[in-house]
Amino acid sequence: MTRAAYPLPFGATVLDERRTRFRIWAPDEAQLQLEIEGQPPQPMTRSDDGWFEAYGSCGAGACYHYRLDNGVAVPDPASRAQADDVHGDSVVIDPRDYDWQHPQWQGRPWHETVLYELHPGACGGFRGIIERLPALAALGITAIELMPVNDFPGARNWGYDGVLxxxxxxxYGAPHDFKQLIDTAHGLGLSVFLDVVYNHFGPDGAYLHAYAPRFFREDRHTPWGAAIDFRRPQVRDYFIYNALYWLHEYRLDGLRFDAVHAIEDDGFLAEMVQRIRATIAPHRHVHLVLENEDNRAELLGGDRYDAQWNDDAHNALHVLLTGEHEGYYLSYAERPADQLARVLAEGFCYQxxxxxxxxxxxxxxxxxRLPPTSFVFFLQNHDQIGNRAFGQRLIELADPQALRAATLLQLLCPQIPLLFMGEEWGTRTPFLFFTDHNAELAPKVTAGRRREFARFSAFSDPAQRERIPDPNDPLSFHHSVPDARESAHGDHADWLAWYRQLLQLRHAQLIPRLVGARARRADALGSHAVAAQWTLGDGALLTIVANIGADAAPVAWPVEGHPLIETRDGVASAVVNTGSMPGLSACACLLLPDSRGDSE
Structure with missing residues (x-):
């Protein structure tokens, strides 16, 4: 129980201290050699279906690579660790070397989840994150979600350019460090989620193109190049085993699947969730979350995926908070309050x-048909901040009182909340797009980044686009690192206290009643306000009224119950007693089952 290793059918598998099996799919190679550091090259045995296998005289810590027919040395596509970035040698890892300190941890039920997304590099790597865990647990976070950690080229990257x-x-650290992070989190009652990328490989170091071009489709192309061919069982297995590997060998509690709308194979997503669920012990809580621009509700619920990031919730609220209406915000520009009300009542706005x-x-x-917990509700995340030209956070874009109101709605509604690092203390540190590409690729990435903004009115002039930070400049990363010491001072301390108060209420009043919760009604109150009600699992009635605009808004129906919290004094009494919601404010009320009487 204290040692965890997942038996992969490929890659390097340690058999004992002096013997390791190596296996790789290279269907377009006639021959392949295994080269272990300090040993002569060793020919590998090829099977008819393109698999190569060899047994090497080495154990954990050995460095190795494969040598193609044309003489090129390539890393193991299933490398558990790299000695020197994506172009260097792979390292044999024996996962049984780590002794888990909390093997009894079985995770937490999904309805208890309060997610905190972070970038590992901006938090000091795996060891830096460990130092932050006690404070996050004390705040009321129940799960951290790491942006991708898979090996990427260079020293700085969001993680979506990974190739291994x-x-x-x-x-970020060694495999041992990552396991220690997860282990420490479990000891504090925190779950750990990982963002995984199965829709593309990065532009530098994806050697699969060299020896397994049939891994990709010639007839489909994506913004990242040739589409991955999920019709092939070897391709599906490569990614499904990756998910299983993280969940079992690293004991992760959940995965967030990046941009699955870019995967052109409906059957893959269904097969992946079925195979994962089949391996999870009944008493263990493992959660699977999608990012899917297609809003496919049929993928959610039951024994399918637990939830989806709810872009509709963010987009409608962002328009209300900022007034922005270009790009994808165009689809939320005319009736954002009505669209937000639909999100609160039914999950998706666009159905x-x-x-x-x-x-x-x-x-x-x-x-x-889906419960509110099928949707992850965020005001900010890495995309929504980092894909802005200058990486501004909402604290720079919105009225602070309106933002407090939106935060109350987010953290006390029955959807699953997600925060982005630093949001809880109102940091003004931007989160920029950053990379560390080679000299040939770097200027192309910079030019492409700036070209993306040409369709926005603020950057129609090429001279304005030149002001957009260069992703490959090291300062783009360094300027994106929030300083947690801010949280003890001034307005930052006030924001942190507000988040702590809301999360304490969520844990005390909402989470115990969340299983079985259903939306009862939600309505727009004019152009900038909403009122929503949910019947909770024990029959209690939760009501939240939020007004993002400056003008008071009439509430269309009576609000009953005990006020839980308000953004400023007098808001709840105004709603309950006069039916009017003051501007730039929000409140939440709870009517317990024994108080509802015949009000149904």
Whole structure:
């Protein structure tokens, strides 16, 4: 129980201290050699289906690579660790070397989840994150979610340019360090989620193109190049085993699957969730979350995926908070309050309707059957901050009182909340797009980044686009590192106290009642306010009214119950007694089952 190793059918598998099996799929190679550091090259045995296998006289810690017919040395595509970035040798790892200190940990139920997304590099690597865990647990966070850790080129990256999905990037720490992070989190009652990328490989170091071009499709292309061919069982296995590897060998509690709308194979997502669920012990809590621009509700619920990041919730609220209406915000510009009300009542805003920012193409499917916990509700995340030209956070863009109101709605509604690092103390540190590409690729990435903003009015002038930070400048990373010491001072301390108060209420009043919760009604109150009610699992009635605008808004129906919290004194009494919601404010009320009487 204290040693965990997942038996992969490929890669380097330690058999004993002096013997390791190596296996790789290279269907377009006639021959392949295994080269272990300090040993002569060793020919590998090829099977008819393109698999190569060899047994090497080495154990954990040995460095190795494969040599192709054309003389090129390539790393193991299932490398558990790299000695020197993505172009260097792979390292044999014996996962049984780590002794887990909390093997009894079985995770937490999904409805208890309060997610905290972070970038490992900006938090000081795996060891730096360990230092922050006690404070996050004390705040009321129940799960941290790491942006991708798979090995990427260079020393700085968001993680979505990874090319070796089984190897934690050495810039964050060794596999042992990552396991220690997860182990420490479990000891504090925290779950750990990992963002994984199965829709593409990065532009530098993806050697699969050299020896397994059939891994990709010639007839489909994506913004990242040739599409991955998920029709092939070897390809599906490569990614499904990766998910299983993280969940079993690293004892992760959940995965967030990046941009699955870019995976052009409906069957893959269904097969992956089925195979994962089949391996999880009944008493263990493992959670699977999608990012999916297609809003496919049929993938959620039951024994499928637990939840999806709810871009509709963010986008409608962002328009209300900032007034922005370009890009994909165009689809939320006309009736954001109505769209937010639909999100609160049914999950998705777009459930098959035409979307203006998609040239009128329909998006989504009906989601009203799903419980609120099928949706992850965020005001900010790495994409929504980092994909802005200057990486500004909402604290720089919105009225602070309106932002307090939106935060109350986010953290006390029955959807699953997600925070982005530093949000809880109102940091003004930006989160920029940053990379560390080679001299040939770097200027292309910089030019492409700036070109993306040409369609926005603020950057129609090429001279304005030149002001956008260069992703490859080391300062773009260093300027994106929030300083947690801020949280003890001034407005930052006030924001932190507000988040702590809201999360304490969520844990005390909402989470115990969340199983079985269902939306009862939600309505727009004019152009900038919403009121929503949910019947909770024990029959209690939760009501939240939030007004993002400056003007008071009439509430369309009586609000009953005990006020839980308000953004400023007098807001709840105004709503309950006069039916009017003051501007730039929010409140939450709870009517317990024994107080509801015949009000149903």
């Amino acid at each position: 999905p089984y190897a934690p990037d050495a810039v 098959g309707e035409p979307m203006p920012s998609l040239d009128g193409k329909p998006r989504g499917s009906p989601s009203g």
